Amino acid sequence: MMRFLLRRLGHAAFLLIGVSVLAFFFSALAPGNYFDEMRLNPQMSAERLRALRAEYQVDRPMAVRYIRWVGAVVHGNLGFSFAYNTPVAPLLWARARNTLLLTGTATLLVWMLALPLGVWSAERLGRPADVTLSWATAVLLIVPDLALSLGLLVLAVRSGWLPTGGMVSVGFEGFSAAHKLRDVASHMVLPVTALVASALPISLRHVRAAVAEALEAPFLRAAEGHGISRRRLLYRYALPAAAHPLIALFGFSIGTLLSGSLLVEVVMSWPGLGPFLLEAILARDLYVVIGGVLLSTLFLVAGNFVADLLLYWADPRIRAETTGR
Amino acid sequence: MSTRTRLLVCVAVLGALHLCVACAGFFAPYDPAAQDREHPYAPPARLHFVDAQGGLHLRPFFYAQMLRAGSFDIYEEDRTKATPVTFFVSGAPYTVLGVLPLRTHLFGGGDTPVYLLGTDGYGRDQFSRVLFGGQVSLLAGLIGAGLTLSIGLCVGAAAGFWGGWKDEALMRVAELFLALPWIYLLFAVRAFLPLAVPPLKAFLLVVAVIGAVGWARPARMVRGIVLSAKERDFVRAARGFGAPGGYLLRRHILPETAGVLLTQAAILVPQFVLAEMTLSFLGLGVPEPMPSWGNLLASLQHYNVLVSYWWMYLPALAMVPFFLGYLALASLLQGSAVEYKIEGASSGV
Numbered sequence: 001m002m003r004f005l006l007r008r009l010g011h012a013a014f015l016l017i018g019v020s021v022l023a024f025f026f027s028a029l030a031p032g033n034y035f036d037e038m039r040l041n042p043q044m045s046a047e048r049l050r051a052l053r054a055e056y057q058v059d060r061p062m063a064v065r066y067i068r069w070v071g072a073v074v075h076g077n078l079g080f081s082f083a084y085n086t087p088v089a090p091l092l093w094a095r096a097r098n099t100l101l102l103t104g105t106a107t108l109l110v111w112m113l114a115l116p117l118g119v120w121s122a123e124r125l126g127r128p129a130d131v132t133l134s135w136a137t138a139v140l141l142i143v144p145d146l147a148l149s150l151g152l153l154v155l156a157v158r159s160g161w162l163p164t165g166g167m168v169s170v171g172f173e174g175f176s177a178a179h180k181l182r183d184v185a186s187h188m189v190l191p192v193t194a195l196v197a198s199a200l201p202i203s204l205r206h207v208r209a210a211v212a213e214a215l216e217a218p219f220l221r222a223a224e225g226h227g228i229s230r231r232r233l234l235y236r237y238a239l240p241a242a243a244h245p246l247i248a249l250f251g252f253s254i255g256t257l258l259s260g261s262l263l264v265e266v267v268m269s270w271p272g273l274g275p276f277l278l279e280a281i282l283a284r285d286l287y288v289v290i291g292g293v294l295l296s297t298l299f300l301v302a303g304n305f306v307a308d309l310l311l312y313w314a315d316p317r318i319r320a321e322t323t324g325r
Numbered sequence: 326m327s328t329r330t331r332l333l334v335c336v337a338v339l340g341a342l343h344l345c346v347a348c349a350g351f352f353a354p355y356d357p358a359a360q361d362r363e364h365p366y367a368p369p370a371r372l373h374f375v376d377a378q379g380g381l382h383l384r385p386f387f388y389a390q391m392l393r394a395g396s397f398d399i400y401e402e403d404r405t406k407a408t409p410v411t412f413f414v415s416g417a418p419y420t421v422l423g424v425l426p427l428r429t430h431l432f433g434g435g436d437t438p439v440y441l442l443g444t445d446g447y448g449r450d451q452f453s454r455v456l457f458g459g460q461v462s463l464l465a466g467l468i469g470a471g472l473t474l475s476i477g478l479c480v481g482a483a484a485g486f487w488g489g490w491k492d493e494a495l496m497r498v499a500e501l502f503l504a505l506p507w508i509y510l511l512f513a514v515r516a517f518l519p520l521a522v523p524p525l526k527a528f529l530l531v532v533a534v535i536g537a538v539g540w541a542r543p544a545r546m547v548r549g550i551v552l553s554a555k556e557r558d559f560v561r562a563a564r565g566f567g568a569p570g571g572y573l574l575r576r577h578i579l580p581e582t583a584g585v586l587l588t589q590a591a592i593l594v595p596q597f598v599l600a601e602m603t604l605s606f607l608g609l610g611v612p613e614p615m616p617s618w619g620n621l622l623a624s625l626q627h628y629n630v631l632v633s634y635w636w637m638y639l640p641a642l643a644m645v646p647f648f649l650g651y652l653a654l655a656s657l658l659q660g661s662a663v664e665y666k667i668e669g670a671s672s673g674v
Contacts, residue, residue: 018501142648144599146606147641150625154638157631165628262508263603267626278607281512293509300504 008308012301019297020073023290024066035082069287078294079287083280088291092273096258096295098167099265099272102188103257106195110203111250113196118207119234125212134208137201149194149267156190163187165269191268195261199253206249210242217241243314251307255300332657339650346459350419353453354433354441358614359417361438361448364390366398366634369443370434376407384409389437398633408437443636445624455640458616462605463647465532465617466598470590472536473597474543478579478586481547486555486574496548502541511538511600512609524615531610535600543589547582554581584658591655595648602644618643 035052038044060068072079077087084091117133124130143151156162163169167187168180175183214220215238223237253260258273265274273292280288312318345352372385386409388402414433420426433439442451484495511534522530551574554560560577568576598618604610605619613620621640624630630637 014497015501015504018497019505022501022505138649138652142645142652144602144644144648146599146602146619146622147644150622150638150641153625153631154635157628158635164631259509262512266607277509277512281609289512293505296509297505 004312005309008305012305015301016294016297020070020290020294021066023293024062024069069290078291081280081285081288083283083285083288088287091276091288092291092295095271095273095276098270099258099261099274101184102191102265102270102272103195103261105188106192106199106261107253107257109192109196110199110253113200114203114207115239118204119211119239121204121208122211122215122238123230123234125208125215130208133204137204140197140201141205145194145198145264146267148197149191149264152190152194153267162189164190167271187270191261191264191270194264194268198264199260203249203253206245207242210245211238214238214241240314244311247310247314248307251303251305251310253303254306255303257303258296258299328657328660332654335650335654335657339647339654342647342650343463346456346463348421349453349456349460350421350427351429352431353419353450353456354414354416354430354439355450355453356417356419357449357454357457357616359449361444361450363392364400364438364440364444364448365446367400367440367444367448368634369636369639370439370441371402372410373407377404382409386410387434387437387439390440406437408434408439410439411435442639443634445637446630451621451636451640454616454621455618455643458618458621458640459643459647461528461611461615461617462598462601462619462644463594465528465535465601465611466594466596468532469535469539469597469600470593472532473539473593474586474590476537476540477543477589478547478582480540481544482551482574482579482582484544485548485551486570486578488552492548496545499541499544502538503545508603511535511604522612524612528611528615531601531604534604535597538600539593539597543586543593546585546589550582550585551578554578588655588658591651591658595644595651598644598647 035049038049038052069079072087076089078089078092079087081088081091121130121133153164156164163186167184169183169187172180172183211234220233220237220241223233228237261270261272262274262277264270265272266278269275273296277289277292279285280292349357367390370387370390372387374382374385376382376386386407388404389406389408390400391403393399393401410432411434412432414430414435415428416430416433418426418428438450440450440452442455444450445454480495480499484492555573555578557577560573563573563577601610601617602619602622605617606622608620608623610619611617618640622638624637
């Protein structure tokens, strides 16, 4: 167990270091920096600009900047934002919280819908109900989240049923606790719907395929012959047997908690990581971009790690394989 | 229907769709950049078959749209003047596939403009812009996929064929690219490239960025196939006869990857079209005045457009038939690959 854990952790560390080097490498290819725009400002003298560049060390070579940045990471502040003039980590965290609220809810909903629907559909494989559901998921699969969220937005704006954009209404600070909760929840409806609609078909199809395959297995026919109830058969026998690919997929959906909602956030102007990062990209606020990329990679890696652990726990074959070595 | 006929139908439909976009100049009634300042934000023209007297017309007709007096974006149909749609009319010059100069358009409204999908804020015909925008987006997707698959093929073949530490190193780099959240990667790469560039250069830049990002998955697949193919008996035999490595790869090993590459292409093209749309929507991709499916939607980021001019959303649906075609193609190809595999396995035993 320890060896398995250590190997996975080492792998994760390698990936994170690699990604940070890659991000720095791309940044070194970049023409210009945050202070270039200031050259157009007549109140900025050339000396002042040079002083600023020196102060923020953008004039140093890449290797030096990288080492200093690693030092900042070790201190837990992920470098310095030029635009906000503060360390990056608190900025990112404030935005990441909002993103996690959104994507956490959406992911939970996706799996709560995908598991029963997928099992239900696999049980009726090829019958009208299953075919209808397959068509519905195919349609959802084709319409990308950009078109979906814009369409939802148009609908909401024209009907006026739901608030569009942002996370809270004007005057949020003065609301009572229950009112605050209701307000945020009503703002979440649209983005969460868009996220669920774009992620559900993939999970649903995987659940359906995996359970359908498990249902074909001889041991299930035997269990059926023993007269075990249909419900127990589906959820206690077929679903665990089908769990392997689903756990991997679950790990992936944990991994994309920070990166999956980027576009939806921008479209719905949810104050999460997406719009923040886009702004940073447009302003060439280098360390914010690198910090964002690193943070979301951290989530991806952590998601994979969680999936590995779950698989280790759920699948005796993997346990045997890793301890046998 | 057998899989083969389905595949043929699928390819034919997709081909027809792409042809429509490739010959956008013919199907579009107007130049995508031509501005009609008299008709900003005109709603989609309504084609009528039944006139005010209840008479049925086989040839559809429409009424001229007039700005309501005192408003700047509310239009009324001028019911007194019905204009029939005319076909094969002469209009703005264009070139087919960049070589054949023509002036004939499939349809037009004569002197009265006909805007099937309405117009944008500059009075540009949205229908024409969707067709021409498709050229940009689809081409970005196709070239991007081609680029990605070429990189994937080279890396995967090299890793699988050489093996050893080179294989190990290449696959580690591939893992790195797989670990990066790809939309962030897309953004990051784009972030570190110049922002304000002319349209054509921006297009090439976007294609290069999209193409450079996704190579890791196909590379891993190709590597797997090369690894198994290089141990096949006929490859060993050829090697035994003294065939050089390049010949082995070209003649015996790489043809084995064709099926996977085709399937991957059917999956990647819509993904990359979407990537281009995303970048252009966010203002990081192809800029105005060149239309693309992404930047056609960019105006929806303004609240007043979203509220008042719902037809500006219609371009978002343009890619639906294309994506449907590619999805069907991908699942058919995957299905036939599985069939082929099973066949091969049973005949091999």
